[in-house]
Amino acid sequence: MCTTCGCGKAEPVIEGRAREHAHRHEDGTWHSHSHEGAHTHYRYAPAHTHAEHRHDPAQAGGEDEGRRRLRVEQDLLAKNDAQARANRERFAQRGIFALNLVSSPGSGKTTLLVKTIERLAGRLPLAVIEGDQQTSNDAERIRAAGARAIQVNTGKGCHLDADMVARAFERLDAPGDSLLLIENVGNLVCPAEFDLGEAHKVVVVSVTEGEDKPLKYPNMFAASDLMLLTKTDLLPHLEFDCGRCIEYARRINPRIEVMRICAKSGEGMDGWIDWLGRGVAAAALPAG
Amino acid sequence: MHELSLAQGVLDIIEEQARRQRFSRVTAVRLEIGALAGVEPEAMRFCFDAVTRGSLAEGAALEILATPGAAWCMRCGETVPVEDRTSACPRCGGYELQVNGGTHLRVHDLEVE
Secondary structure, X not given: OOOOOOOOOEEEEEOOOOOEXXXXXXXXXXXXXXXXXXXXXXXXXXXXOOOOOOOXXXXXXXXXXXXXXXXEXXXXXXXXXXXXXXXXXXXXXXXXXXXXXXXXXXXXXXXXXXXXXXXXXXXXXXXXXXXXXXXXXXXXXXXXXXXXEEEEEEEOOOOOOHHHHHHHHHHHOOOOOXXXXXXXXXXXXXXXXXXXXXXXXXXXXXXXXXXXXXXXXXXXXXXXXXXXXXXXXHHHHOOOOHHHHHHHHHHHOOOOEEEEOXXXXXXXXXXXXXXXXXXXXXXXXXXX | OOHHHHXXXXXXXXXXXXXXXXXXXXXXXXXXXXXXXXXXXXXXXXXXXHHHOOOXXXXXXXXXXXXXXXXXXXXXXXXXXXXXXXXXXXXXXXXXEEEEEOOOEEEEEEEEO
């Protein structure tokens, strides 16, 4: 279990799929089953004693007495990064402009998505992958707004990874030459490290949060290409200093683009919609 | 944080190596963690112990090699050392920095038997 946020090993559930269980017994046996009844057992080879161990120097690669050092030099995120590259390639082949939306919980991502869907209706085809620890409430909100959506529940996991997105995308049947919005789990820490194959990470910060969010969660702002400052209609009631927040974000990432928007009043929505339109046009496959 | 997924990634790498290089026990693991990789070494130790329980790496010593952070300063036109992502350039005090070192997160080597 994670000491900081309390998350456990991800057991993602993608809507429409049976939940898989895997657990380890005291005796070292792995046991995994789905609710559909399939059942598999794995067992690690028991650690052998020296007496029953016959060395094969050719196989062992050198030393034949006891311990040896093996140079590995493998990146921990290599598996995720390879799947993210595969996702990126698939999106490119279908002319899909994919965005990974990240924020703290409650920044207004889902409301922003609903308003974005309403604005884009009949103009741009789009689909949504919704990530949350539990419930399919968000995917239902998105579907009610008229877009194709699939929910991924990460279970105890605190972020989406490239494999979850690949599996969700498979089931989503997204149209070609379209926009794919991936709403990550509300968390400004972990999703920064996991590439999903998106064109850009978009970090959403609402003005009801602290303006020093970029300094508190720098990795996320370093990884994002666009920052959306949302709920700007509330500014008159708050002491939030937009200029300072932008300055902090640029301190972490000098290239980050910034837009101030309000899904409710519509302020700044035109700029956001245009930005999406340009991205989709650039990603689209050449006609014919 | 995501140390648990990362610790699981360490175990995946160990298990894959065990199949390829034919060993049955790991006694020590050296991990390289960059200062800017966003990983808390203590949380990593905790998670490593948790995920390796009952595996071929149970009880293995975890050694963490910390690599320093570095960034390209656009104003100075050179690579400078940085402590974290909120640091200013130690030469000019500016924030026009592009991180270019200390982001690695990898299994350096294993001691196996």
